[in-house]
Amino acid sequence: MKTANADVREATKQAGVRLWQIADELGINDGNFSRKLRRELSVEEKAKIYAIIAQLSGAEGGE
Numbered sequence: 001m002k003t004a005n006a007d008v009r010e011a012t013k014q015a016g017v018r019l020w021q022i023a024d025e026l027g028i029n030d031g032n033f034s035r036k037l038r039r040e041l042s043v044e045e046k047a048k049i050y051a052i053i054a055q056l057s058g059a060e061g062g063e
Contacts, residue, residue: 005037008049015057025052 003009012019023033026048041049 004040005046008037008041008046011050011053015053017053017056021056022049022052025056 012022019033019037020030023030026033028036
């Protein structure tokens with residue numbers, strides 16, 4: 001069985017970003033974010049999360 005949102009999970013791992021940091025940027029509880037990842041996200045939601053990962057990892061020059 002394929003893990004839902006494996007691409008998002010791998011991107012966070014590669015960037016060294018924690019799931020709670022993404023949840024914080026989205027303005028939601030980290031537990032709620034983890035539950036949200038149990039079902040495959042829409043393309044729009046993933047794009048928003050990838051932008052947050054890039055921002056937090058400093059890829060966009062944020063840090």
